[in-house]
């Protein structure tokens with residue numbers, strides 16, 4: 165409930181945080197962070213973790229757990245490695261996977277950052293089992309990242325949310341495709357604010373959009389540049405179910421940001437960066453998996469209803 169002296173807490177950190185660190189890995193790694201997340205049909209939570217080695221390059225590792233909190237079983241070898249020989253756009257690694265189950269294909273689509281000489285771009289891969297992967301290659305040229313697909317077509321088209329860097333700034337766009345390979349109809353859907361706002365100048369999608377009866381819920385990160393470095397915090401917006409490019413409500417303030425020591429101390433302090441969520445069996449509990457300080461993986465849990473209710477009280481249609 166609303167307190168007069170404190171901001172309302174929408175996401176509670178797991179007392180077991182950080183839930184995954186480099187020490188858990190079955191082979192030497194430097195850091196593990198920014199995981200994509202999915203709940204498999206048997207109830208297992210699968211995190212596709214971004215793993216950085218001491219070369220500086222990242223790859224992906226799958227970690228599986230029955231309760232989504234502990235007892236993680238991590239693939240003994242890297243699950244998906246960059247393949248620069250076949251895919252030069254992955255020369256400097258693959259980062260920040262976001263997973264969507266595509267109902268039409270019956271497969272998971274992973275949108276990830278492919279980092280090559282041109283800069284970071286958006287690539288797609290498909291998988292049924294997180295053991296073998298079919299790459300579709302680059303779908304958004306550099307400089308572009310923070311991408312995820314919607315789970316089904318809207319008006320006949322697949323929809324990709326992403327964040328191209330343009331002369332006008334770092335805003336969130338949606339693009340459409342008939343076949344996941346050819347993309348167009350690019351549309352700006354959420355702009356970074358300006359001035360002293362927490363989400364001024366640079367925003368990006370965090371986890372894939374979450375479907376609710378009231379619309380697609382977007383958790384997005386706002387980057388605040390300060391004299392001490394960048395702060396990565398989370399805000400929330402709601403988009404129309406039948407017109408996902410139409411923003412209905414946008415929260416004024418951020419709802420989750422670095423507070424705990426593991427979010428402040430690490431390679432990049434001041435970063436709480438989710439790339440995936442899972443929904444509890446009650447259809448309301450939202451588990452948010454996030455990278456903390458680009459070093460480890462943490463979990464925070466909230467209620468979709470409460471987030472929507474907060475948005476009604478603290479949000480407004482964008483101007």
Ligand code: BMA
Pocket residue numbers: 198259260396432435437455458
């Ligand atoms: C962003 C992304 C994330 C990273 C964050 C903070 O630009 O590259 O992978 O977690 O910066 O360093």
